[in-house]
Amino acid sequence: xxxxxxxxxFFETDDPATLTEDEFELAIERLKIxxxxxxxxxxxxxxxxxxxxxxxxxxxxxxxxxxPKLKAAAEDYxxxxxxxxxxxxx
Numbered sequence: 001x002x003x004x005x006x007x008x009x010f011f012e013t014d015d016p017a018t019l020t021e022d023e024f025e026l027a028i029e030r031l032k033i034x035x036x037x038x039x040x041x042x043x044x045x046x047x048x049x050x051x052x053x054x055x056x057x058x059x060x061x062x063x064x065x066x067x068p069k070l071k072a073a074a075e076d077y078x079x080x081x082x083x084x085x086x087x088x089x090x
Contacts, residue, residue: 001046010034016054028056035063045070049077 007014011027019027028051035047048064051057060074 001043003050006046006050010050028054032056041067041070045073048074052078052081 004014007016010031011019011024013019016024016027031047031051031054035044035051038044038047044067048057048070057063060071060078064071064074
């Protein structure tokens with residue numbers, strides 16, 4: 001999935017920082033709905049990582065309760081993101 005296309009689709013801009021608080025919340029709600037109805041595993045994971053970027057993602061156990069491989073991938077992603085944030089490398 002193309003990040004710019006996702007931002008344009010859900011946020012109607014390629015720079016979410018330019019949105020008002022209400023516009024941003026509406027965009028996050030659209031993104032959550034998109035995540036909730038997505039059936040393709042790869043697209044669903046991509047939407048979850050975008051939600052995580054904006055601190056709006058559900059925990060992997062909730063997000064991927066019926067999809068153990070995606071749950072494990074999300075947990076690995078969170079672990080790598082934490083190490084990157086904390087130590088500057090993975």
